[in-house]
Amino acid sequence: MTFTRRLDLTEHGGWVAATLPPATGHRLAESRVVEARPDPHEPDRWQVRALARVGVVRIAGVEVSIAPKLPIGRLFFLLGYAADPTRGWRTGEDLVDTGSHTGVVPALAHAFERLADRALRQGLLQGYRTMDDALPVVRGRIRTTDQMRRRYGVPLPVEVTYDDFTTDIPENQLLRAAAERLLRLPGIPGSVRHRLLRLCARLGDVTPLVPGRPLPCWRPSRLNSRYQAPCRFATLILNNSSVEHRHGDVRVDGFLLDVAKVFEDFVCAALTQALRPYGGRCRAQARHHLDEACEILLRPDLVHYTDDGVPQAVADAKYKAEQPEGFPEADLYQILAYCTALGLPAGHLIYAKGNELQTRHTVRGAGVSIFQHALTLDEEPPRILTAVERLAACLANTGGDLL
Known part of the structure; x- marks a missing residue:
């Protein structure tokens, strides 16, 4: 018997028949990404339907692709407006360019790469980062307590805290992490993958984020205005595509976008402006x-x-x-x-x-x-x-x- 390895579903769509081992069917049901119910007459036949999340995930060896009801361009308009409602939407300037892609993940990868490339055209953003280090010369402020505890009686190196003007800041770290995460998702077109690899190379000197740890904090300001849209998209990608995402004992690996949350964010942003x-x-x-x-x-x-x-x-x-x-x-x-x-x-x-x-x-x-x-x-x-x-x-x- 040939079991189903890929399911193509539509957000809040109808039930789709699939041939699955009972254990796989139960894991799909436990994931809460989709609804799954067994056929009472055939143990290997299951009915599966999508809920309110869209994207691509792997669950128990099955690749599940969930398409939105809305056109991709409209979905990403809602995302883009919520990310930056101050851009020139009424003048026809497109904040989110999804290209000709019809899938959520390819469109997201294309849109993010275009936004990041636009932000980096003026060079990598730099900022001050507070560093704790042991140096052979005094720089910044001496941490007297640490110096006495760690190096009592030894004058060098000196435990210091200083501000370093560097590109290794949260904004660049988020862009690198999001690009690397997109490269691990299925269905990324070759041309987009190539541009993402080039983006990673430009951010090669930035410290990679540690999986499982909280994302670094950044605050919108006049200085990082060109980075704000791609950083918001990067946060969206990283928060919705974690390999650590689990429901009970079921591991969900991929990218899922909650359309209800997208709608809520758009309404709040648009109403605030209006x-x-x-x-x-x-x-x-x-x-x-x-x-x-x-x-x-x-x-x-x-x-x-x-x-x-x-x-x-x-x-x-x-x-x-x-x-x-x-x-x-x-x-x-x-x-x-x-x-x-x-x-x-x-x-x-x-x-x-x-x-x-x-x-x-x-x-x-x-x-x-x-x-x-x-x-x-x-x-x-x-x-x-x-x-x-x-x-x-x-x-x-x-x-x-x-x-």
């Missing part, structure tokens, strides 16, 4: 509490505050409606809790169009209105952003019309 003309400020994942004892934590996706810090509007992005067993309207209960805790007369749920209806609910006895908006994602980027602007107007003027 609400700027109305004044105030926005905060994503702001911490609030439902109870007086501050034991029940609430973290809305986005809260719009006045300049004085008073909550003015709250929104939650939901790529697909959550329907946990026993709570078929969980999203509505959640946004109602946000409105109650923040003292707001209205809350906004933002779905991807096709996953939930657009409507308005008025909560009996509370006078709270819950708006359900449907954002169409398969349109051209300018039209998507125009729809977000209309949504921002509704948030700024609670009680306004739906999109």
Whole structure:
């Protein structure tokens, strides 16, 4: 019997039949990357379907490729806008170039390499890095305690701490690690692989990251503005393609992108930009509490505050409606809790169009209105952003019309 070695699935698509050993089928089910169920009549026949994550992974010897429902270009527009919403989207400047690739991993590799190459055209970014070392001369500040503990009575070498102006900084380390990780993923086209190898060579003097350790921290600033988009993509690649990623005893090796998280990040970034003309400020994942004892934590996706810090509007992005067993309207209960805790007369749920209806609910006895908006994602980027602007107007003027 020939067992299935590759599965081609679509995000939230239908069930696909596969011939798998029982142990492999159970590992697929335990991975939580896909849903898998055995055929009650044939022990080697399984039904498999994808959930909300897209990409390519290897699980128990099976290569699973999950394609998004959205066109690749549109998915990467959402990613790119969330990474850097200040670029010239309305003028047609493409922040994320996916080339002609139709797969998530090839498109991601192409986009990252183009962004990194654009950032490095002016040369490698340099910055100050604090170093602890033992030197034959004094440089920077002497670490007296370490000198006495390690070299009591011996004048040289000297234990010192100094700032070194170098290219071996977190931004370059992230770019190198992401390029090396992409080279280990399946399905990278030869031309893109060649450019990634060239990128690694340019970053050859940068210290490689240690697998399993936290990623180095970096902060956006005026000095590293050209690096910000590729660094955000590098973080995305490294956080979603770790070889250490496991569910229980099941090892998942590859790259997986959570489309629901991409949608949430895009909505928060786009709404923040669209609400700027109305004044105030926005905060994503702001911490609030439902109870007086501050034991029940609430973290809305986005809260719009006045300049004085008073909550003015709250929104939650939901790529697909959550329907946990026993709570078929969980999203509505959640946004109602946000409105109650923040003292707001209205809350906004933002779905991807096709996953939930657009409507308005008025909560009996509370006078709270819950708006359900449907954002169409398969349109051209300018039209998507125009729809977000209309949504921002509704948030700024609670009680306004739906999109």
